[in-house]
Amino acid sequence: MIAQPQPLVTIRNLAVSFDGVRALHGIDLSVARGEALGLVGESGCGKSVTWLAALGLLPKKAKVTGSVQLEGRELLGAAPVVLDDVRGGRIAMIFQDPASALNPVLRLGKQVGEALALHRGLSGSAIKAEARRLFDLVGIPDAARRLDAFPHELSGGQNQRVMIAMALAGNPDLLVADEPTTALDATIQAQILELLTLIRRETGMALVLISHDLGVISQTCERVCVMYAGRIIETAPADLLFERPLHPYTQGLISALPPLDGVRRRLSPIEGNVPEPWNLPAGCSFAPRCPRAVAACDEGIPPLADKAPQRRAACIRVAPAEAPAQREPVFA
Amino acid sequence: MTGPMSPETLLALRDVCRSYSMRRGLLGRPTAVHAVDGVSLTVEKGRTLGLVGESGSGKSTTGRLALGLEPPDRGAVLFKGEPLPKDGTQEWRAMRARMQMIYQDPLGALDRRLPILEQVREPLDVHGIGEAKARDEKALALLQSVGLRADQGSRYPHELSGGQRQRAVIARALATGPDLLVCDEPVSALDVSIQAQVVNLLVDLQEELGLGLLFISHDLKVVRQVSHRVAVMYLGRIVEEGEADLLLHAPAHPYTEALVSASPEPGRRARPRIVLQGDPPNPAARPSGCAFHPRCHAARERCKVETPALLPLPDGRLTACHVAHDQANFLTSPLLKAAS
Numbered sequence: 001m002i003a004q005p006q007p008l009v010t011i012r013n014l015a016v017s018f019d020g021v022r023a024l025h026g027i028d029l030s031v032a033r034g035e036a037l038g039l040v041g042e043s044g045c046g047k048s049v050t051w052l053a054a055l056g057l058l059p060k061k062a063k064v065t066g067s068v069q070l071e072g073r074e075l076l077g078a079a080p081v082v083l084d085d086v087r088g089g090r091i092a093m094i095f096q097d098p099a100s101a102l103n104p105v106l107r108l109g110k111q112v113g114e115a116l117a118l119h120r121g122l123s124g125s126a127i128k129a130e131a132r133r134l135f136d137l138v139g140i141p142d143a144a145r146r147l148d149a150f151p152h153e154l155s156g157g158q159n160q161r162v163m164i165a166m167a168l169a170g171n172p173d174l175l176v177a178d179e180p181t182t183a184l185d186a187t188i189q190a191q192i193l194e195l196l197t198l199i200r201r202e203t204g205m206a207l208v209l210i211s212h213d214l215g216v217i218s219q220t221c222e223r224v225c226v227m228y229a230g231r232i233i234e235t236a237p238a239d240l241l242f243e244r245p246l247h248p249y250t251q252g253l254i255s256a257l258p259p260l261d262g263v264r265r266r267l268s269p270i271e272g273n274v275p276e277p278w279n280l281p282a283g284c285s286f287a288p289r290c291p292r293a294v295a296a297c298d299e300g301i302p303p304l305a306d307k308a309p310q311r312r313a314a315c316i317r318v319a320p321a322e323a324p325a326q327r328e329p330v331f332a
Numbered sequence: 333m334t335g336p337m338s339p340e341t342l343l344a345l346r347d348v349c350r351s352y353s354m355r356r357g358l359l360g361r362p363t364a365v366h367a368v369d370g371v372s373l374t375v376e377k378g379r380t381l382g383l384v385g386e387s388g389s390g391k392s393t394t395g396r397l398a399l400g401l402e403p404p405d406r407g408a409v410l411f412k413g414e415p416l417p418k419d420g421t422q423e424w425r426a427m428r429a430r431m432q433m434i435y436q437d438p439l440g441a442l443d444r445r446l447p448i449l450e451q452v453r454e455p456l457d458v459h460g461i462g463e464a465k466a467r468d469e470k471a472l473a474l475l476q477s478v479g480l481r482a483d484q485g486s487r488y489p490h491e492l493s494g495g496q497r498q499r500a501v502i503a504r505a506l507a508t509g510p511d512l513l514v515c516d517e518p519v520s521a522l523d524v525s526i527q528a529q530v531v532n533l534l535v536d537l538q539e540e541l542g543l544g545l546l547f548i549s550h551d552l553k554v555v556r557q558v559s560h561r562v563a564v565m566y567l568g569r570i571v572e573e574g575e576a577d578l579l580l581h582a583p584a585h586p587y588t589e590a591l592v593s594a595s596p597e598p599g600r601r602a603r604p605r606i607v608l609q610g611d612p613p614n615p616a617a618r619p620s621g622c623a624f625h626p627r628c629h630a631a632r633e634r635c636k637v638e639t640p641a642l643l644p645l646p647d648g649r650l651t652a653c654h655v656a657h658d659q660a661n662f663l664t665s666p667l668l669k670a671a672s
Contacts, residue, residue, distance in 0.1 A: 042523035155611045185386035186550060187608040190594035194607050212523065215596025219605075242599035256528035258557035260597055261581055266535075267557065269528030273493045 006071065008033045008173055008206055009054070009091070014066035014076075016046075016053045021278045023049050025230045026066065028304070031174060036200060036207045038221030038238065040214060040253075042274060045227040047210045051176045055091060056083050089119045092167035096179040098159035102151040109147030112166050119170030134165040137202075139195060157188035164195065174206045181216060193220050214253060218242050226250050229275060229285035232304055236311040246313040249286045284315070292317045341413070342512045342544040343375040343431075348397055348407035350390075354616055365616045367393040369568035370407070375512060378538065380545040382559030382576065384552060384591065386612050390568040391548045395514045398546055399433055400424060411512070429459045432505035436517035438497035442489040448500045449475065449485030455507040474503040478533060495526035502533065506541070514546045519554060531557055552595045556580050564588045567613050567623040570642055574649025584645055584656040586628045622654065630655045 007030035016024040024046045031037050039047040052058050054068040054075065068075045070090060075083065087093075095101050103111055112134060113127040122130055128147070135143035138161040151159055160180060167175055177196065181189035197220060200207050211217050217224055217238070224241050226234040226249065234247040245251045252270040272289040275281060281288055283298035290297065296316060304314040308321040350368040355361070368390040375381045375398075385391045396402045397409060400416040409416050411431065417423035435441045443451055453471040456462060462470055475485050478499040489497055498518065505513060515534070519527040535558055538545060549555050555562060556576050563573040564587065572585040583589040593606040610627045613619065619626050625635040634654050642652040645660050 042525065157611060185612050186552075186594040187386065187590055188612060189596075190605055190607045193596075194605070213596065214524070214598040218598040219596050239599070253524055254598060256525045257598065258528075258531070258553040260553050260556060260592065260595055261577075264557065264577075267528035267532055269532060270525035271529075273495065273526070274523075 005033070007031060008035075008071060010067075010069045011050070011054060012067040012069075014050065014053060014064070014068060016049050016058065016065075017063045018061060023230055023277055024053065027232055029225065029232065031206050031208060033173070034200070034204045034206050035223065036197075036209065036221045038217035038224040039208060039210045039227060040212065040217045040224060041227035042212060044229075044274060044277070046230040047227050048178050050227075051093065051178065051208065051210065055087055055093065055176075057087075057093075088115060088167075088172070089170040090172055091174045091176060092170060092172040093176040093178065094160070094163045094167050094180050096182050098156065098163045098183075099151060101163055102159060104151055107148055107150060108154075108162050112147070112162070112169060115166045115169035130169075131165075134168055135162075137168065137199070138162075138165045139191075140165070155188075157184055157191060160184065160192055161195065164192075164199070168199065168203070168205075171203075172205060174208065175200075176208045176210070178210045179212070180209070182211070182213070189216070196220060214242070214257060226253070229280060230277065231285065231301075231314065233286065233315070234311075234313045235304070240311060246307055246311060246318045247286075247315050248290045248292050248317065252289075252291075290317075340377040340379075341374050342377050342411065343373075343398055343546065344408075344410040344413075345371055345373050345394070345398060346408045346410065347372050348394075348404045348409060350393055350397055350402060350405055363616055366568050366618065367615060368397060368404075371565075371568070371570055372407075373563055373570065373573070375544040375546050377511065377544050378542040379561070380538065380547050380559045382555035382562040383546060383548045383565060384550065384555055384562060385565035386550060388567070388612060388615050389565040390615075391565050392516055394565070395433070395516050395546060395548050399431055399514055400428070401433075425459075429455070429508035430510050431512040431514065432508065432510045434498075434501055434505055434513060434515045434518045436520050438494065438501045438521075439489055441501050442497060444489050447486050447488055448480070448492070452485070452500065452504045452507055455504060459508055461508060471503075471507070474507055475500070477506070477537075478503040479529075493526070494522050495529055498522060498530050499533065502530075502537070506537070509541075510543070512544045512546070514548070516548045517550070518547075520549065520551065527554070534558060552580060552591060553597070564591065567615055567618055569623070569652065570650070571624065571652045572649065573642070574647075574651075578647060578649055584649065584651045584660075585624075585653045586630050586655070587624050590627075622652070 009031040011027055011029040014024060014027040027050055041047045053064045064076060070086060075086060109131055112131045116122045116127050116130050131147055132143050135146060140146050140158060140161050181192050184192060196207060209217060209220050221238050224236060224238050225232045228249050234250050245254055255268045256270060258267055270289050275285055283300055284302050287293040287297040302314045302316045304312050307313045307318050348368060348371050351364045351366045353362040354365045371394055373381060383391045383394060397404055400419050411427060417427060449471050452474050453467050456467045456470060472482055472485060480496060480499050519530050522530060531554060537543060547555060547558050559576045562576045562579045563570045566587050572579060572588045579588060580592055583592050590606045590608045608627045613623060621637045622635040622640050625631040640652045640654050642650045643657060644650055646664055
């Protein structure tokens with residue numbers, strides 16, 4: 001066994017409740033250095049809440065328990081000074097709607113400069129030079145002039161590039177991108193995904209991509225966690241997950257997607273609806289909609305268990321794969 | 333005179349234009365923005381035309397023009413061969429019962445203070461369809477036809493899920509027994525698993541009722557699933573139109589090609605992507621010649637000056653691209669034929 005290097009971020013048993021209603025039921029998750037991890041699930045499954053809770057960005061009424069460690073340092077309940085250092089400095093986050101994340105009455109250069117002064121201690125002309133470098137890095141044409149522009153003068157795609165530039169200002173080790181392309185047109189989405197992959201390759205930064213779009217996740221991420229009703233129900237390397245999903249929910253998600261080519265067949269939707277957080281079934285939350293459910297599924301919440309190398313699924317109906325047959329060494 | 337029309341044609345747009353006046357800045361001079369610029373299309377009974385394009389391409393305006401919610405500046409909108417009556421008139425009302433619209437956001441389209449059943453019944457009251465007493469029963473039957481339970485009829489919109497709300501909107505649209513539905517991004521706000529339910533419902537209803545659908549969406553995968561033909565719009569014009577599978581398998585226009593390539597599909601990591609350079613264009617500053625040429629990988633000198641017309645290719649589809657037509661002409665040239 002090779003000793004695993006310490007993960008960058010380790011989340012243990014993270015739970016969140018709002019007004020006594022649990023939105024997140026004990027998430028275990030780790031992000032390795034330089035890794036591209038995808039978090040996929042439908043609205044309300046807790047994929048955004050996980051990271052908002054981890055970074056202490058939820059409103060006060062949210063009750064957060066568990067542990068979130070950045071290289072061994074606990075972030076939950078940490079002093080504001082520690083969090084200020086981590087947020088934007090070590091872990092940056094970008095959101096769906098860049099226009100509302102930017103200040104409409106401040107020039108873009110000033111907003112990027114703020115992040116540079118705060119996290120890198122730059123001042124004066126150094127800020128200007130670095131801001132221009134960042135704009136060049138994220139592919140904003142005519143960077144020098146754009147620094148003097150206001151957000152409304154740029155398109156949605158360009159504003160998202162500005163957000164990425166601001167996120168990169170603190171040289172973060174991890175960028176959490178929450179539906180970064182959902183508000184953008186298809187051709188612009190392709191540009192932004194390409195940019196995120198390029199930046200990751202150049203800076204060695206880790207990326208957590210939160211999206212409802214399986215296609216976006218599949219094209220950008222190496223490893224994927226699928227979430228349902230506040231729990232992770234499957235994790236696997238991206239190519240394996242899309243080739244052979246194990247959990248019936250993941251299978252359902254993938255077969256509900258219309259294909260772009262091949263024979264047109266009737267879509268197979270997942271019947272029913274996602275259960276309300278205050279009205280979860282006693283056993284597996286997916287059991288009421290699951291085509292493979294048996295009586296035992298209602299008896300307890302299935303743990304996220306190893307099913308195959310690098311693959312875990314929370315389903316008692318998925319049998320663990322037999323250990324791959326040991327190949328006899330061949331001496332010719 | 334409208335000329336000959338095939339009997340099944342429900343909706344026909346003939347060279348329809350619509351422009352808005354827009355001011356750039358507080359003191360800027362108003363400029364005309366051509367939201368829809370010479371669009372022609374037809375929707376037949378029992379068939380679906382998918383209308384694809386990015387934001388600002390004019391696809392939603394085209395949908396509104398089709399329903400007479402907006403008057404065209406130029407061109408004609410014909411429903412069953414007749415021009416649309418002026419909006420607000422008695423005749424327009426009667427005709428509007430024959431064509432209905434489904435929007436993206438069902439919560440915005442429903443009245444939050446009325447139970448679902450009453451909202452589905454409303455069009456029956458408005459258009460005086462059937463006996464007053466029988467209308468509740470008809471509304472209940474409509475709810476059931478879209479897969480809602482009778483008890484859900486007494487609920488309010490906020491008590492239903494997104495998918496159920498969209499079903500209620502569809503039930504209401506079907507109340508007057510329309511021939512044509514214009515669906516503007518009907519499933520874009522829904523989660524994947526629910527999206528599939530609503531897509532299947534629309535396909536089933538079309539089969540059952542012989543509805544003609546104008547299906548507006550930015551999602552190529554959903555459009556392919558429901559459409560017989562697809563039209564791709566760019567800056568207010570149709571740049572390619574043809575049979576759905578033909579268009580999406582082998583796009584002739586470089587813009588369609590880029591859209592298909594940008595449509596992410598799970599498990600398709602290896603496919604090389606065409607990433608378009610530049611921003612989506614500004615309808616207020618339309619480039620000269622072919623509007624797509626600043627972002628096009630195949631653009632030539634001619635594309636910068638000469639606007640390509642939407643003309644048929646040998647395989648039957650229409651394309652507005654100099655390069656695609658030059659290639660087709662080359663392949664069908666007598667020289668090549670003689671050689672083979």
